[in-house]
Amino acid sequence: MIVCIKKRGLIFLIAAILLITVLAGTLLGYKTAQASAPVYEHTIVIDAGHGGIDGGVVGSAGVKESDINLKMSKILEKELTSRNFGVVMTRKTADALNNVKRLDMQARKKIIVEAKPTAVISLHVNRFSDTSRRGVQVFYDDTGVGKDFAYLMQNYLNENINAVYGNRSDYEAISGDLYITKCVKVPSIIIECGFISNPEDEKLLLSQSYCEDLCRRIAEVMTSAVNA
Numbered sequence: 001m002i003v004c005i006k007k008r009g010l011i012f013l014i015a016a017i018l019l020i021t022v023l024a025g026t027l028l029g030y031k032t033a034q035a036s037a038p039v040y041e042h043t044i045v046i047d048a049g050h051g052g053i054d055g056g057v058v059g060s061a062g063v064k065e066s067d068i069n070l071k072m073s074k075i076l077e078k079e080l081t082s083r084n085f086g087v088v089m090t091r092k093t094a095d096a097l098n099n100v101k102r103l104d105m106q107a108r109k110k111i112i113v114e115a116k117p118t119a120v121i122s123l124h125v126n127r128f129s130d131t132s133r134r135g136v137q138v139f140y141d142d143t144g145v146g147k148d149f150a151y152l153m154q155n156y157l158n159e160n161i162n163a164v165y166g167n168r169s170d171y172e173a174i175s176g177d178l179y180i181t182k183c184v185k186v187p188s189i190i191i192e193c194g195f196i197s198n199p200e201d202e203k204l205l206l207s208q209s210y211c212e213d214l215c216r217r218i219a220e221v222m223t224s225a226v227n228a
Contacts, residue, residue: 040086042226045112047122047180048073048089049190052096054104057127059196061206065125068205070094072123072193075211079219088115105179112183118226119149120188121218122180125205127197134198135162136214138173139190141181147173149187149225156221157191161214165204187225191218 048069050056056065070091077087090108091097097107112120126137136157140150150173158169173189181188193214194201204210 042118043086045088045115045117045120046073048091049124059202069123076215079215109183122190124192126192126195134195134201135166137192142175146187150189153221160217
């Protein structure tokens with residue numbers, strides 16, 4: 001009987017040692033993962049406008065704004081992460097965050113608030129009755145929080161995108177009562193990446209090289225802004 005008890009005690013002791021070893025390894029792995037997780041000085045929220053049943057404007061080729069916005073957002077994400085920015089995306093797929101527009105916007109706001117970002121960039125595509133109108137246009141909150149950032153962005157895009165692709169560089173950033181720019185009190189802007197109603201701009205918006213060039217320029221402004 002005593003021998004049996006001793007054997008059981010030994011088995012329990014071995015089991016306890018193995019359990020402690022496994023737990024210690026798990027905890028060490030968790031701490032190592034925490035230690036190796038990147039810590040970013042600046043986090044940027046990228047909002048791909050529209051999505052799901054809300055496709056936004058549609059071009060003559062039948063391409064929806066929401067799809068262009070998502071493509072552009074993913075390119076911008078790569079550009080910013082390559083410059084050591086933390087990036088949070090409000091929308092990563094073709095779906096909206098909710099099929100009810102009001103709830104979709106509220107869900108985006110929740111993501112933006114929780115990200116505690118340095119800045120917010122919402123990407124869209126423009127449409128206008130005058131099909132000759134083209135180029136990139138920047139909008140900011142009418143409270144003025146993002147005004148300086150918006151003008152910096154617009155001026156740089158005028159010089160490096162609008163003048164190069166559309167032979168014009170006279171756009172000014174415009175203020176407005178825009179929900180997505182009022183979610184947090186940090187510079188928040190909407191960039192209309194081109195006029196899908198203009199045949200030349202539509203071709204550009206469908207061009208990978210144009211989208212990459214535009215996103216690279218946006219990232220350059222972001223880098224300049226945080227280093228100023």
